[in-house]
Amino acid sequence: MIDDHRPAPAPPEPSYGRAYGSGEPSYGPQAAPPYPQPESPYPLHGSPSPYPLHGSPPPPAPAPPSPISGPPAAGRTGAAGRRRRAAEPSGPEGLWRLVPQALVVAFLAGGTTAFVADDKAVELTVDGGPPRTLHTFADDVSELLEEEGLTAGPHDTVTSRAAGGALADGDAVELRYGRPIALTLDGRRRELWTTAHTVEEALRRIGVRASGAYLSTPRTAPVPRSGLTLVVRTERAVTFLADGRERTVRTNAATVGEALAQAGITLAGQDTTSVPPGSFPHDGQTVTVMRITDGREVREEPVPYAVERTADPELYAGTEVVERQGRAGVRRITYALRTVNGVRQRPRVVADEIVREPVSRLVRAGSRPRPAVTAVAGADGLDWAALAACESGGRADAVDPSGTYGGLYQFDPGTWRALGGSGTAQQAPAAEQTYRAKKLYVQRGASPWPHCGGRLRG
Known part of the structure; x- marks a missing residue:
């Protein structure tokens, strides 16, 4: 009996991707292509290769089923082989099912290549430590530091051979902390x-x-x-002028005094320098050493006394009587003397004291009105106007160039007071001066006026 042993067509397998060539997703069993299968000898879109998967040879076509039932021929595979052939249908439909798998393999192969290409070997040095070679996928220096848990502050520096900060394989990065x-x-x-x-x-x-x-x-x-x-x-050059010599030293001293000692110059007593010894010495500075000699000088100077006058009604006006002579006081002044490099400086007062107080002069001045001037016997009738004109030019307040003689008749102060006058002759009225001149003439004649006395008799 002849029986048809051809296997029943396998049910369509589910597809969870996009239907190949449709552009739309399919979530159920894959339907047959809407267009007829190509009759071209190239099942995959007319590929010139006779092998659908990148030129690989197709699996061998299964032998046609025998019309007569019976055990399988010798040399054929067993049930496993039949199952494999049943699961992997041949022909265009089987090749069509292998396309998504080939695409996934190609995508994974390309991703692996990109993954390996992004890996970079970078040398990193942190704050002078030993350099470390790192494998990183960081695009720039900042990402690399972030991966390593490092932060660059405002005073830190990051140096790299990477252009614009982008990292490349073999770059070196160094981080130094401020x-x-x-x-x-x-x-x-x-x-x-x-x-x-x-x-x-x-x-x-x-x-x-x-x-x-x-x-x-x-x-x-x-x-x-x-x-x-x-x-x-730093080392500086400082020049010292001392004792008529010039000395230059190179020093890193902190003060002028230290540099002075390094130059071998000693200060004694009141000696000092033209700048404070504790000041900082600058490069090219010139410092003068001042040799100072101090001394003292005491001087005594007179202190003028005062004149105290009291009015006495018993004395005629213009008459004065000295009750007590005055006495000058004494002032003691101490001066500090200084000689700098042999030159004497202006003395400076350091002490001033009164060692003896002055004593005032007491004078009684008459306030009684003076009677009218009367004639003087033996002197009337003489030409007193001619004598006055010769001695003083007729001026009652005239004073000679030496300041000793004054008045119409040029009395000296002693003679004037001896004749009863007060003050000086030039201070008295002209009538009083003539009156006392007559008295003097009665006592001594014309001898007090050796040059002009002859004018009295015309």
């Missing part, structure tokens, strides 16, 4: 930051000439991240 330094340079203090690791490196970056300089911290000392206080005094 360190605060309180620097006092030649007496001037300032605050600054540096990424240097040692004092010597920091000074070199700042631009400080450390040769011959004084450093409060050794050059090889490290600069900790917490900061450092550093005092630097």
